[in-house]
Amino acid sequence: MRKMDVDVAVIGGGPAGLAAALAARRGGAAKVLIIERNHELGGILQQCIHHGFGLHRFKAELTGPEYAQRFINEVRETDIDVLLETMVLEVSNQRTIYAVNSREGMLEISAKAIVLAMGCRERTRGALRIPGRRPAGIFSAGTAQRYINIDGYIPGKKAVILGSGDIGLIMARRLTLEGAKVEAVVEILPYAAGLARNVVQCLEDFGIPLILQFTVIEVHGDERLEAVTIAQVDEQWKPIPGTERTIECDTLLLSVGLIPENELSNGAGVQLDPITNGPKVDDTMMTSIPGIFACGNVLHVHDLVDNVSKEAERAGSFAAQYALQQLPAAARRVKVTAGENIRYVVPHEVSLDKPVEFFMRVQKPQEDVVLDVGGLRSVKKQFVKPSEMLNITLTPEVLSQLSGDTLTVRIVSPKEAGRQ
């Protein structure tokens, strides 16, 4: 078995892994390794051929492949090692990685620090419990995206899309441009889950109906999907009898959420947050296991790749410091908790001695509110909604004013904000 010793091993060569590896190398780690199971770097960005990536980071509207290519080119200019078509099987809590590929067989990699950057997976039909038979023609939206944009297959001619998240909307346009008919996008919520821009450019541009507060309650067809039955739902998301409608289609795409892929983290014994389904991390992006860091969609599902890159750079540079034994233990640690109308906050723990960018999502939409971090800093928000991640940065000067051992992030009314 081939054995390797590295300073920082990065698991996953998507946007998070690429940015983490570059930051680790810049941070002084001499031997940095990216382990990627695909035959090329770039991760999911390679199939996201639409534009709109990189507005914050590059002040340009890049396509997914263009965004990835910029980082891949940067990695190629360094001496960062890349192992492609290599699958990590196990990560130990002593930072040993067991991986396998068809060229070398098993690999044992000892790393001084590890960055978890495995990304996420799509929720499937099983997770939704849609009754009916199991005909061909039901795909997760991302799978269909790969078929169309990379492999060159159209999954069907007449489609219904369940879920109005950005991937669902993007696929509605993509299918239409490629000549398929999209009968409707069906959304269980009373509002579109994706960006308004995508509702306009992907649905309205092509006259595709968006049916709100409806869900798919049955699929029809034996060998191949023939139709779906949709029904209106009440406030508890229960189908309302008498509102059923049947739509003929040969394809159903599911765009119903993403789940961080944490099998390796679990195996290593990394503590997970039951809300994000990703690791709990501190302000250095370190998990509950010393020397194991996490970033990107494996940590929590992001809306913007720009934020993934930024978070990953933080993980990579702290991983390098840890590998070089230059990451001092914090003198004081404070738990971060989710208060009023906050579903989760990352990071989960902070040391108050370095600047921290907090990322969070709300539970429900609200207008004219204030985002408040522990009474230390607050910002007005014209609106907040679950599908748009919020972020706010606090300096050590501000953080050090905290008394007590928890920092609560809340959404409050402008009146309450003054009364901290």
Added chain:
Amino acid sequence: MIKHITCTVCPLSCEITLEIGENNEIISLTGNRCNRGKVYATKEHTAPERTLTTTVRVRGGVHPLLPVRTDQPIPKGKLKEAMLATAQLEVEAPVKMGTVIVENFLGLGVNLVASRDLERG
């Protein structure tokens, strides 16, 4: 005539209302919260444009398709014609990101360019 346009410039997504006259001229424009919204809604009414992103066939590459884009937005009404034109194209691997696949695409003054490197497979 009254026309509603959702502004897509930023996530605020202002609902802009336009009053349109008999000669298709804008009589009034309300609901925008900044000047960018006014510019967007005016453009969206007079000459809406979209960036086209799609794929073209590639010979001898690691994948059968190469993702491409127009380097500038094109008139919204030209999207279908543009898709039919890209369906006829085939390029040879390797390709570098930014390579011009079609110059002055459909005579629109924009180029169709490769949006990634594609190695030979």
